[in-house]
Amino acid sequence: MSSQSDKHRVFAALHRRPGAFVIPNPWDAGSARILAGLGFEALATTSAGYAFSLGTLDSAASLTREGVIANARAIVEATDLPVSADLEDGFGRDPETCAETIALAAAAGLVGGSIEDATGDPASPIFDLSLAVERVAAAAEAARRHPFLLTARAENFLNGRPDLDDTIRRLQAFEAAGADVLYAPGLPDLAAIRAVCAAVSRPVNVVMGLAGAAFTVDDLAQAGVKRISVGGSFARAALGGFLRAAREVKDHGSFTYAAEAASGAELRAFMRREPR
Template structure:
């Protein structure tokens, strides 16, 4: 068994065991190295966190498939953990676009990834059911035979369409189309999360650290959740630390923020110790 296949099997096994596990979202190679040293068993990527690091908004128009996958490839190279990627809408409307994204993701060493049903168009934010299912079906067919765990996302609640029945119907259809993991970000409360978990036959991912209620891993596991991600919230927490430190220096002229800064020795120990080649 090759390295990529072994990582896939580790990721798949996490979804099969009892309880819930946390899959934190790294936004670059450095954050991936730090998270890898903390005992997590797998990592995800975040298009939002990566977009912020490039000075861009998190939107469909801001980042290309090539950029997202190049960043994900750097994260894969920085860690020995399995990595599942945020693949946004599959980088195209057509089912064939989603299939090509899955093939490309696997070539970068990713062993999982998500396809969502949001269009990026505020006037028509969610793909109709038929096309949404066809896109997941194409992605699942592309993943068949590859060491790749497909997550399908129903985005209603992120786009002011709080229709739980439609969200569940979509997740059920995505499961039937071949998705391995189901994900409906933005569910309003633990009751809705419990309802979703009871209504589907595949592992459910829930995101914490964004807006709305926050529940512990234990509470989510009790509700039936299998996987807990954090989206771009770790990246936003890091940027929050930067802003607080900068505001302290600007407004007070003091440097007390340094007391909470991660020691350089800790960071250095987590980073690549290799040397560059010809640096000219």
């Protein structure tokens, strides 16, 4: 099995390689093994997918730091791929807590993770810029003590604040504070994505799988994107199949869904794969 340092080197190299790469988001060890078996080169956890598996909401109020990191550790141990984690808001307002979260994530074998500037408070959904920068700076300092790439997220567009100028200003400040990767989920179009990529010099992550976004990997690479994640959309796609099957049985008393289900043999082949 590759060491954490080896995984970090592989992960960092992906961010330097020409073009864009896709980092899909498993929600447990089994989905991680399937994605690794399909040939993806790195993985990222999804707080949404993990929350669905627990039957709870995707929020820092509903998910504990211990649970999120335990889920991430299970994904790390399921394959030999580099894994980055969705670490919510760092599980605390103060910069020291963000730094502690990064240290705990690295101790779990992760080689990357994201800290967002969303507060979880509908009345004041985004941290003031000065505090947001202090949080990223503390997380970046902690990340430098480990084989770990820090992603800083500007959450305006997911929180009813579609302000591209402020989003770019935040990402530039996060870059100056030491973030390795920059990420503004929910950007509305390729023009906005191009503007973000042109405004910073660090790799940019874009999430796909949201409603209405139909860009290809080539489209995003040409816009300057380096890394493409899918957030909770693979988990939602899997649950969509589950819902269709369950509704067919409940509403129609038929079982035709089985024709499109993965076979037991195919899934067993993925689950037999051991990390190198």
